[in-house]
Amino acid sequence: MKEKIKSWAFSKEHGKCDVITLIIYLLGVCTVSFFHEPWFDEAQAWAIARSGSLKEILFEIPHYEGHPPLWHLILVPFAKLGAPYELSLAVVNIFFMTLAVAVLLFKSPFPKLIRCLLPFNFFLFYQYGVVSRPYCILVLAIFLAAVCYKNRNEHPVKYLLCLTLMCAIHSMGIIIAGAFCIVWLCEIFAEKYRAGKLATVFKDKRCWLMASLLILVLLIIVEIFPHYNTYTPSSSNTDELFSFNFSISTLLRFMLIITEATVGQMPPGPQYIYDYISLIPLCALSFFLFALCCMLFCKNKKLSIFLLTY
Template sequence: MKEKFKSWAFSKEHGKCDVITLIIYLLGVCTVSFFHEPWFDEAQSWAIARSGTIKEILFEIPHYEGHPPLWHLILAPFAKLGAPYELSLAAVNIFFMTLAVAVLLFKSPFPKLIRCLLPFNFFLFYQYGVVSRPYSVLTLSFFLAAAFYPSRNKKPLRYVFSLAFMCMIHSFGIIFAGGLCVVWLSEIISKYVKEKHF
C-alpha cells in the first residue's frame, strides 16, 4: 500500500487527478467568493473601469494607480455595460485564476501530490483566487512564462508574449519580466561567445 501511494504521489503523469483538483479548486473558490465582501481596492478598480474613459485608463490613471492599465481594461466592458458589481468582479477573477491553476496542473513538471496540493495554499486559493485584484492575471502570466521557458529558444514568441502579458498587468510584472529578459539575454550572449570562441 505504501509503495503504491509513493508511486502515485511521485508520478509526473497528468490525468484524472489534475481534472478533479481543478474542479474542486473552482468549486471552493466560487463558494468562498460568494461570502467575500469586496475590499476598497477591489471596489476602486471597478469604479475606475466604470467611470474612466479609455483614454484616461490608458494614459492618466496608471500614473497614480501604480500599475499598468490592463486590469481596468479587462473590467471595463462589464462595468460600463452595467453588469452586477460583485458577481462580475468575482467571475473575472475566478476565470483568470482557474486558467492559472489549469496551467499549473497540466503543464508543470512537479510530482502529482505537490501539483494537487499547491492550488489550495493561502495565496493561490484565497489571496489571488477570491480577492479580486490584478494578481490573478499576474499569476497566470507567471505560470505561462514558466510553461514556455523550456522552449524559449525554439519558440520565442510564446515566451515573449507571456513576458509582455506580465508587464501589462502589474508593476511587479515589469520587474520580473525585466529580470527574466536579462537572464535570457545573458544566456544568448554566453552561447554566442562560446560558439565564436572569443
C-alpha cells in the same frame, strides 16, 4: 498498498486527479468568493472601469494607480454595461485564476501530490483566487512563461508574449520580466562567445524581440510614472519618488520576504522592528529558507534567475 500510494503520489502523469483537483479548486474559490466582501482597492478598480472614460483609463489614471490599465480595461465591458458589481468582479478573477491553476496542474512537471496540494495554499486559493486584483493575470502569465521557458530559444515569440503579458498587467511584472530578460541576454552572449560568433549577437532574433519588449516597457513606464501630485497635494513629490532610507530594519524586512511567502509572517510595519528578540527565530528561518532556495536553484542551474528576481 504502501508502495502503490507512494507510486501514485510521486507519479508525474497527468489525468483524472488533475481534473478533480481543478473542479474542487473552482468550487472552493466560488464558495469563498460568495462570502467575500470586496476590499476598497477591488472596489476602486471597478469604479474606475465604470466611471472613467477610455482616455482617462489609458492616459491619466495610470499615473495615480501605479500599474498599467489592462485590468481596468478588462473590467470596462462589465462595469459600463451595468453588470452586477460583486458577481462580475468575482467571475473575472476566478476565470483567470482557474486558467492559471489549470496550467499548473496540466503543464507542470511536479509529482501528483505536490500538484494537487499547491492550488490550495494561501496565495493561489485566497489572495489571488478570491481577492479580485490584477495579480490573477500576473500569476497566469508567470505560469505560462514557466511552461514556455524550456523551449524559449526554439520558440522565443511564445516566451516573449508571456513576458509581455506580465509587463502589461502590473508594474511588478515589469521587474520580474526584466530579470528574466537580463539572464536570458547573458545566456545568449555566453552562447555566442563560446561559438566564436559574438559579432552576430545583435542579428539574433531573440535580441530583437527583447528590444521590442524593452520599447513597450519604456512606454508603460512613461504611462504609469507618478504625476507631481500623486502622493502629496504639494507642487512636488520628488522626495517620495527618489529617496531611499537604508537601515538594518530595511535589510531585515528584505530577508523576511521569503518567510512571509512560505511559512511565516513578518511584522506589519517598520515600527515593530524594534523587537529584535522576537525576530531572532524568524530571521533564522528566513536565512535557512534563503540558503535552501539557493541550493535548489543552483542544482537546477537557475540560481541567477532566483537571485535577480528576489
